[in-house]
Amino acid sequence: NAGVTQTPKFQVLKTGQSMTLQCAQDMNHNSMYWYRQDPGMGLRLIYYSASEGTTDKGEVPNGYNVSRLNKREFSLRLESAAPSQTSVYFCASSEAGGFTNEKLFFGSGTQLSVL
Amino acid sequence: SQKIEQNSEALNIQEGKTATLTCNYTNYSPAYLQWYRQDPGRGPVFLLLIRENEKEKRKERLKVTFDTTLKQSLFHITASQPADSATYLCALGTALIFGKGTTLSVSS
Numbered sequence: 001n002a003g004v005t006q007t008p009k010f011q012v013l014k015t016g017q018s019m020t021l022q023c024a025q026d027m028n029h030n031s032m033y034w035y036r037q038d039p040g041m042g043l044r045l046i047y048y049s050a051s052e053g054t055t056d057k058g059e060v061p062n063g064y065n066v067s068r069l070n071k072r073e074f075s076l077r078l079e080s081a082a083p084s085q086t087s088v089y090f091c092a093s094s095e096a097g098g099f100t101n102e103k104l105f106f107g108s109g110t111q112l113s114v115l
Numbered sequence: 116s117q118k119i120e121q122n123s124e125a126l127n128i129q130e131g132k133t134a135t136l137t138c139n140y141t142n143y144s145p146a147y148l149q150w151y152r153q154d155p156g157r158g159p160v161f162l163l164l165i166r167e168n169e170k171e172k173r174k175e176r177l178k179v180t181f182d183t184t185l186k187q188s189l190f191h192i193t194a195s196q197p198a199d200s201a202t203y204l205c206a207l208g209t210a211l212i213f214g215k216g217t218t219l220s221v222s223s
Contacts, residue, residue, distance in 0.1 A: 004158075035213075042215035043159070043204065058211070090158050103149065106158030 002026050006091050006107035013081045013114045021076040021110050023091030031094045032074035033058075033104065034066060036087040043090065049074055081114045088112070117143040119207055121214040128195055130223045136190040138205035138214055145208040148181055148188050153202045153216065162203075163190075195221045 007022045025032065034046040035058075045058030049068040063085060065077045074093075078085055089110045094102040122137035138148070147166040151159035165172045165181045165188065172179045178191040192199050202216040 040215065043206075043213035045211055092158070103161035103164060104151075104159070106160070108158050109156075 004091055004093055004105050004107035006089075006110050008110060009108070010111050011113070013078075013112065015082060015114060017081050018077065018079050019081065020078075021089055021091075021112075022073070023075065023107060024073045025091075025093040025105070026072065027093060027095070027105065028071070029093035029095050029105070030071070031096060031102070032068065033092040033094075034064075034074070034076045035090045035092065036060065037090060037109075038087050046076065046089075081112075083114045086112060086114045117141070117207065117212055119143075119205065119212050119214045121203075121205060121217045123217055124215070125218045125220065127220045127222065130196060130221055132195055134192040134195050134199070134219055134221070136203050136205075136217045136219070138188040138190065140186050140207055143186075143207055143212075144183070147208060148179075149206045150177075150179055150188075150190050151204045151206065151213075153204060159204055192219070195219075197221050197223050 004025045030051050033048040035043045037043050044060050046060055046064050047058055047066040049055045052071045055066050067075045091107045092104040094104050096102045119140045128134050147164055149164045150162045152162055153159040163174055163179045165179045167183050176193045180189045200221050202218045204216045205214045
């Protein structure tokens with residue numbers, strides 16, 4: 001059972017380039033999330049999707065877009081990458097739809113550097 | 116705005132001792148609080164969830180308390196082992212808000 005799979009694991013971009021981070025879960029979970037983790041800042045929520053077809057902004061959505069392609073997949077897109085978006089990105093999922101007292105399952109992360 | 120703080124960035128203890136990590140929060144009344152473990156280069160892994168009506172919760176060598184009056188949660192690891200060395204994160208409610216984490220190092 002793979003759980004939450006993120007691709008790629010590492011990526012280097014130049015300022016202004018675009019890219020999409022992919023996330024897929026095989027646990028039939030309803031909710032999916034994107035976080036970024038920076039030294040000294042902790043995990044911060046970028047976007048989340050409480051169910052297929054819905055997405056909502058989290059704490060730090062600026063510069064990002066998301067797509068809940070289907071129940072399994074939730075992608076994060078950087079349209080014009082900036083050095084401030086250098087970070088480690090984590091995708092997570094939880095069983096319930098919406099925010100309930102459910103634990104999150106995280107992927108192994110994507111380390112992104114924007115030069 | 117909601118704020119969550121973990122008492123220290125790093126905690127060093129000797130094997131066999133009890134590690135106690137603190138999570139304080141303000142401007143929020145979460146119905147529950149979660150604790151996660153994160154190893155270097157890996158995503159966080161869920162450990163425990165405690166609800167506001169639960170004073171204490173245990174899982175093997177782990178114990179979590181939740182004091183809604185003090186707005187504080189304590190996370191204890193008894194009989195600590197070097198394998199417990201990791202960063203521990205607390206999260207408010209539905210894990211929308213995470214603390215920065217405390218890195219625990221257990222020396223043998």
